[in-house]
Amino acid sequence: MADGQYVLEARSVMKIFGNHVALDKVDFGLRAGEVHALLGENGAGKSTLIKILTGAYQPDGGSIHVDDAAVSLDNPLHAQTFGIGTVYQEVNLLPNRSVAENLFLGHQPLRFGFVNFRKMEADARTLLANYDLHIDPASELGMHSVAVQQIVAIARAVQLSGKVLILDEPTASLDRNEVERLFEVVRGLKARGLAIIFITHFLDQVFAISDRVTVLRNGRLIDTRPLDALSRTDVVRLMLGKDIAFSGATDVEPSETPDEVLLEFKGFGRKRSVAPFDLTIHKGEVVGVAGLLGSGRTEVARIMFGADPADQGTVSINGKPTAIRRTTDAIKHGFGFCPEDRKAEGILGDLSVRENIVIALQGKLGWFKALNRDEQLEIAGKFGEAMDIRAASLDMPVKLLSGGNQQKVILSRWLATDPAFLILDEPTRGIDVGAHAEIVRTINRLRDEGMAMLVISSELDEVVAYSSRIVVMRDREMVAELRGKNINPGVIVQAIANHSDEAVA
Amino acid sequence: MKRLHLERLANPQLLALVAVLLINWLLFPNFFRISWQDGRLFGSLIDVINRGAPVAILAIGMTGVIATKGVDLSVGAIMAVCGAVAATMVVAGYPTPIAVVAALSVGLLCGLWNGFLVAVLDIQPIVATLVLMVAGRGIAQLITEGSIVTFNDPALIFIGTGSFLGFPMAAVIALALMILVTLLVRRTAIGLFIQAIGVNRAAASLAGIHSRMLLMLVYALSGFCAAIAGIVVAADIRGADANNSGLWLELDAILAVVIGGTSLLGGKFSIPLAVVGALIIQAMNTGILVSGFRPEFNLIVKAGMIILILMLQSPLVGSALGFFKRDPKQAASR
Numbered sequence: 001m002a003d004g005q006y007v008l009e010a011r012s013v014m015k016i017f018g019n020h021v022a023l024d025k026v027d028f029g030l031r032a033g034e035v036h037a038l039l040g041e042n043g044a045g046k047s048t049l050i051k052i053l054t055g056a057y058q059p060d061g062g063s064i065h066v067d068d069a070a071v072s073l074d075n076p077l078h079a080q081t082f083g084i085g086t087v088y089q090e091v092n093l094l095p096n097r098s099v100a101e102n103l104f105l106g107h108q109p110l111r112f113g114f115v116n117f118r119k120m121e122a123d124a125r126t127l128l129a130n131y132d133l134h135i136d137p138a139s140e141l142g143m144h145s146v147a148v149q150q151i152v153a154i155a156r157a158v159q160l161s162g163k164v165l166i167l168d169e170p171t172a173s174l175d176r177n178e179v180e181r182l183f184e185v186v187r188g189l190k191a192r193g194l195a196i197i198f199i200t201h202f203l204d205q206v207f208a209i210s211d212r213v214t215v216l217r218n219g220r221l222i223d224t225r226p227l228d229a230l231s232r233t234d235v236v237r238l239m240l241g242k243d244i245a246f247s248g249a250t251d252v253e254p255s256e257t258p259d260e261v262l263l264e265f266k267g268f269g270r271k272r273s274v275a276p277f278d279l280t281i282h283k284g285e286v287v288g289v290a291g292l293l294g295s296g297r298t299e300v301a302r303i304m305f306g307a308d309p310a311d312q313g314t315v316s317i318n319g320k321p322t323a324i325r326r327t328t329d330a331i332k333h334g335f336g337f338c339p340e341d342r343k344a345e346g347i348l349g350d351l352s353v354r355e356n357i358v359i360a361l362q363g364k365l366g367w368f369k370a371l372n373r374d375e376q377l378e379i380a381g382k383f384g385e386a387m388d389i390r391a392a393s394l395d396m397p398v399k400l401l402s403g404g405n406q407q408k409v410i411l412s413r414w415l416a417t418d419p420a421f422l423i424l425d426e427p428t429r430g431i432d433v434g435a436h437a438e439i440v441r442t443i444n445r446l447r448d449e450g451m452a453m454l455v456i457s458s459e460l461d462e463v464v465a466y467s468s469r470i471v472v473m474r475d476r477e478m479v480a481e482l483r484g485k486n487i488n489p490g491v492i493v494q495a496i497a498n499h500s501d502e503a504v505a
Numbered sequence: 506m507k508r509l510h511l512e513r514l515a516n517p518q519l520l521a522l523v524a525v526l527l528i529n530w531l532l533f534p535n536f537f538r539i540s541w542q543d544g545r546l547f548g549s550l551i552d553v554i555n556r557g558a559p560v561a562i563l564a565i566g567m568t569g570v571i572a573t574k575g576v577d578l579s580v581g582a583i584m585a586v587c588g589a590v591a592a593t594m595v596v597a598g599y600p601t602p603i604a605v606v607a608a609l610s611v612g613l614l615c616g617l618w619n620g621f622l623v624a625v626l627d628i629q630p631i632v633a634t635l636v637l638m639v640a641g642r643g644i645a646q647l648i649t650e651g652s653i654v655t656f657n658d659p660a661l662i663f664i665g666t667g668s669f670l671g672f673p674m675a676a677v678i679a680l681a682l683m684i685l686v687t688l689l690v691r692r693t694a695i696g697l698f699i700q701a702i703g704v705n706r707a708a709a710s711l712a713g714i715h716s717r718m719l720l721m722l723v724y725a726l727s728g729f730c731a732a733i734a735g736i737v738v739a740a741d742i743r744g745a746d747a748n749n750s751g752l753w754l755e756l757d758a759i760l761a762v763v764i765g766g767t768s769l770l771g772g773k774f775s776i777p778l779a780v781v782g783a784l785i786i787q788a789m790n791t792g793i794l795v796s797g798f799r800p801e802f803n804l805i806v807k808a809g810m811i812i813l814i815l816m817l818q819s820p821l822v823g824s825a826l827g828f829f830k831r832d833p834k835q836a837a838s839r
Contacts, residue, residue: 305711307710307711327710327711327713328713328715331713337711339708339711344705344707344708345705345707345708345711346708346711347705347708348700348701348704348705348708348709348712349704349705350700350704350772350773351700351701351704351772351773355697355700355701359697359701359709359712359714360712360713362694362697362698363694363698363712363713363714364713365694366694367693367694367695367698368693368694369694370692370693370694370697371694413712
């Protein structure tokens with residue numbers, strides 16, 4: 001592509017955090033009058049790229065060009081002077097001030113040095129009319145729905161910047177009609193020649209509004225393509241990195257005689273979180289969960305574990321109907337849960353490796369049956385060795401360990417409670433190759449020993465390798481259950497992308 | 506266990522206490538002189554443990570709260586309330602044990618109220634406990650009807666001014682409470698759970714710890730300790746002063762806990778070291794008094810102490826003075 005056609009361009013930008021390469025020579029070009037979707041799973045580098053394009057981060061290599069002139073963006077305010085404005089998922093305005101004040105904050109029309117409220121409100125009314133939004137500019141912003149607030153935020157950003165608009169997951173908390181309303185606004189801006197970057201996890205929305213799509217994965221640019229030449233399956237394949245030629249099926253032998261049923265979820269769900277689903281889990285079985293980010297994968301895990309208790313449906317354990325209202329109920333019944341966000345929800349950073357390993361077992365034993373130091377050391381040592389945890393000492397704070405070793409610590413924490421059912425949410429994300437292999441090996445070993453597991457992972461090859469069955473999540477619904485020969489990445493990608501042909505909103 | 510005690514003898518808090526005492530000795534050569542009179546010990550050193558006892562008792566309860574990343578601002582006011590309850594009840598003719606139990610129950614109730622606000626309603630601890638800090642003094646004034654309620658009940662007075670084996674009763678109570686609470690948290694899993702919640706409440710809950718119940722417990726304990734301190738102080742002056750009993754002592758208690766090495770960010774804690782912290786504060790107070798400096802200096806010195814501690818806790822200084830930090834091996838062994 002010839003130069004000169006991009007309003008905003010990143011040329012082989014690099015960003016490095018410590019040892020981690022967040023962006024590796026990524027090229028990105030944005031044309032005037034296009035909606036350009038930016039896609040990628042967690043950690044793909046989307047937000048890093050956006051932060052570089054808005055001046056929040058400085059690139060460690062490469063350059064940023066606005067209208068073909070190399071620029072250096074010092075901060076978001078500086079980026080605004082080049083016409084680059086951003087609207088975030090969480091509305092970044094002042095809910096307790098009026099709509100007009102929010103629109104003009106920082107550059108209010110003045111008269112004799114005082115804010116000219118009458119003019120400001122009149123200006124606001126005209127401005128909002130462009131967006132077909134007829135609300136009282138003097139009303140408090142917080143009174144209005146999130147969608148209206150988003151439109152106000154867009155109006156402010158466009159008015160301040162006027163060339164490039166970055167929409168960072170603006171639809172995450174909107175309902176269908178609100179999304180459509182927002183899209184009307186976006187189409188209007190596109191017609192006015194604005195260049196728009198659109199970030200979302202909803203594929204439907206990408207197809208509904210975008211002209212081109214750029215996919216990032218693990219900090220690398222995968223491709224930039226016009227969307228009309230792509231199918232949903234193509235996009236999912238780009239995001240997850242699955243070659244069409246790849247069709248490695250599961251290694252797990254389909255057992256002739258299914259083991260006894262451990263768990264039976266019926267109509268299990270939670271409003272605004274996951275649609276009711278049915279799922280039966282046998283002993284000695286790994287059920288893989290596939291789906292894109294935001295598809296409801298993690299929500300399924302949290303409902304099962306009682307972290308966000310289900311508000312409908314039933315679960316029976318070993319044939320007995322049971323209620324799981326809180327995590328302690330689940331743990332009492334032999335559940336364990338390794339959460340996706342290790343740092344925020346998994347490790348107790350300042351506590352020692354030993355304490356981190358025994359904490360769940362101790363929680364199960366209660367306040368008064370305390371394990372003494374020697375018992376703790378023995379348990380921690382036993383599981384630390386079995387999982388090959390590389391720590392200088394069991395008494396060192398767990399936060400000093402590498403991500404992979406931290407993950408092993410959390411896995412050990414649950415194994416120490418002798419669980420019957422283990423839920424692993426992205427157990428191999430962001431950990432080194434050695435730890436990765438160790439965790440996959442452990443999953444296989446535990447399955448062979450008869451433990452039931454639910455494993456959520458975006459690594460399709462991996463899920464395929466150890467799962468006896470795979471359920472696919474899409475739009476917070478369990479949409480498919482794959483068995484036997486169907487357990488291969490191609491089929492999974494199909495199932496994730498598959499779309500009932502109803503038009504979006 | 507024996508190894509642990511030996512290690513603890515060389516920790517910075519005890520060294521600081523010794524340093525303060527030595528400075529006092531330099532300023533006032535008679536500082537270490539202890540005499541035996543009327544079946545009890547007298548002297549500046551005894552005065553330190555006697556006067557330091559109320560803050561030490563508060564610090565015992567405060568340690569648990571701060572270890573959960575909370576803070577309890579209401580302990581001073583709870584002291585006033587409980588002192589008022591005990592005093593008015595003995596004046597009204599109730600037997601001393603009943604009055605004491607009633608006062609302790611009121612303290613426990615106040616603590617449970619704080620715990621309810623923090624654990625169930627999820628209000629930030631500093632705001633939640635501010636409620637009782639403000640309201641508590643009003644309640645105490647209502648109980649005493651605005652006057653200082655004085656009493657002559659010998660049993661109640663004994664709690665504040667009596668002696669046991671020659672040691673002042675207040676100090677004996679503080680010591681016994683320290684041992685009891687330390688055993689309670691260290692011999693059970695409660696201590697570990699408190700640390701887990703303080704370090705990462707979300708992770709602790711997912712690991713199956715009843716964080717709400719535990720938070721209720723630590724705030725209740727803090728209220729209970731405040732009640733004991735309130736009774737001791739009222740018994741010492743033979744009267745309940747709703748306006749001044751326990752005034753600003755919550756700040757001394759927080760300072761004592763922080764000097765004792767418990768971070769305001771929660772996590773690792775030590776009750777005995779918080780008590781040592783209370784003694785350091787009192788040793789400074791007493792030192793300034795007996796050495797003839799004007800008491801105003803007390804506040805300045807205390808402020809200097811706070812600045813020093815906060816500086817040592819700040820990450821910037823911490824990394825610059827890595828060797829000042831506690832030996833990690835020792836910290837982890839507790």
